[in-house]
């Protein structure tokens with residue numbers, strides 16, 4: 001019989017990691033990957049690095065198998081929340097415009113059906129997106145958006161970007177370092193990256209424990225202020241701003257999460273802001289590798 005290893009090495013900093021939460025899943029299916037999935041409290045065996053504080057899954061689902069599942073992913077419910085998402089993304093573009101002092105070329109990683117691209121284009125940006133799900137990518141193409149059916153690992157561009165956004169993406173990756181390094185290479189000098197990701201050190205995560213809604217099968221990494229700052233600094237980014245992400249969504253979305261059935265149309269029209277303070281919104285600037 002194999003003894004369970006009690007320690008792991010951290011992928012980000014090589015520090016020593018110890019068990020954070022015992023896993024309760026050992027496989028993943030296409031329905032687990034839906035953005036609107038409601039299976040909270042399911043996660044792989046989680047380890048926390050004692051040095052940089054990142055929490056990571058080990059073992060992880062096979063990378064090729066995961067990529068295949070994302071390619072085949074369909075999420076019919078994603079667009080139901082268009083109004084709430086539009087508000088989320090508009091706030092992000094507001095802050096980017098303040099920090100970047102103007103508009104320019106923007107790349108959205110994990111663009112889904114291209115909502116952020118539409119908002120950015122409407123405000124004078126030249127926005128492009130990459131989306132691995134073929135179904136979501138096609139929805140973007142039908143809206144005449146510049147969207148490519150690729151993942152960040154195999155995306156190349158000769159033209160550099162002023163801004164890169166990755167909203168609720170980094171926690172899904174088998175190796176988040178690849179995305180951060182790639183983003184550095186794709187950005188212009190002084191370009192800005194914006195990340196949104198769940199905060200594992202938040203009060204909500206502590207209160208809800210294993211029932212926290214961000215514990216889901218497709219989440220492989222969980223960050224807090226320290227670990228996300230460590231990762232960005234490692235790849236030569238300077239943190240400009242870090243804050244709690246305010247979610248906007250409809251009452252219908254909230255009720256459906258709670259499995260309450262009630263007047264769909266009416267509830268969809270009521271958009272509420274909710275600051276659960278359990279996601280981080282981070283803006284960082286690319287600095288020269290020599291600095």
Ligand SMILES: [Zn+2]
Pocket residue numbers: 010011012013014015049050051052053054
């Ligand atoms: Zn570490």
